[in-house]
Amino acid sequence: MCFLRGLPAALAAIFVAGAVAADQIGDRDAGEKVFSKCKGCHEVGQGARDRIGPHLNGIFGRAAAAHADYAYSKSMTRAGQDGLVWTIETLDAYIENPRALVSKTRMSFRGVKDPKDRADVLAYLRGFSDNPSDVPEAEPTARATDHDLDPAILALKGDAEYGEYLSSECLTCHQSDGSADGIPSITRWPTDDFVVAMHAYKRKLRPHPVMQMMAERLSDEEIAALAAYFKDLE
Known part of the structure; x- marks a missing residue:
């Protein structure tokens, strides 16, 4: 054969x-x-x-x-x-x-x-x-800057434990194991990528209305905390 x-x-x-x-x-x-x-x-x-x-x-x-x-x-x-x-x-x-x-x-x-x-x-x-x-x-x-986010926001060190506390709403759609069923994975993202994406929703640069609403309710510190939690989530 x-x-x-x-x-x-x-x-x-x-x-x-x-x-x-x-x-x-x-x-x-x-x-x-x-x-x-x-x-x-x-x-x-x-x-x-x-x-x-x-x-x-x-x-x-x-x-x-x-x-x-x-x-x-x-x-x-x-x-x-x-x-x-x-x-x-x-x-x-x-x-x-x-x-x-x-x-x-x-x-x-x-x-x-x-x-x-x-x-x-x-x-x-x-x-x-x-x-x-x-x-x-x-x-x-190439990693040209594709955003004008304040460097101070990117420099925030998120609290992963606080991020875990905040994550329950995210996990109603996204899978904790990183799998995707029509909804993109958000686990293992570099923290900068996560923060930039969330602030793009917050500023309505990214068009998803539900994500815009979710991001708008989060403070800079809360976004940093979520980024820290999802970065190392197995």
Whole structure:
């Protein structure tokens, strides 16, 4: 039985040839555009850092949950212990449907169904795995300030215990385990990202009316407390 059966043709070709060059997976330039769907949680390229999800430099050939200093879900950690390694085949399956490969992953993403889009984004990511010590620059790692929030608000140190007390209203919609059922996960967010988002709702820059109402009722200290609590919530 051929183990390549069922793989997209662009992906099967790389196994037949035994090659790993990015341009033999898909179109890297097209893949950069597809990666825009991932930028809310992941960075790649020089200066990439962990955000809601780990950065993706050097992802190819790495065991699942093996990136140091990132707090993975128990399910992802277990998958790595069971031998899951990120290859063309496993990454393709994960990007198509994250929960098909890791059932309780915190990755709140419905997946990329188009085989060509998956092949293209894998070609793009492959370019940041060949030489992790000399990773090329990438637009997704740019961190230009996208808000004019007072730095003093971002500098507030939130009380996580107080945040837990305040969190019950948030958890009527959002899941504490980070899963998503049509409602985005808010666990493991960097505190700055959480605070900026909440103040954007407060200022009605983000359009969700319920979130606008919720944010408007919160003080700066309460938003900081919620950010501190959800940052480390397992």
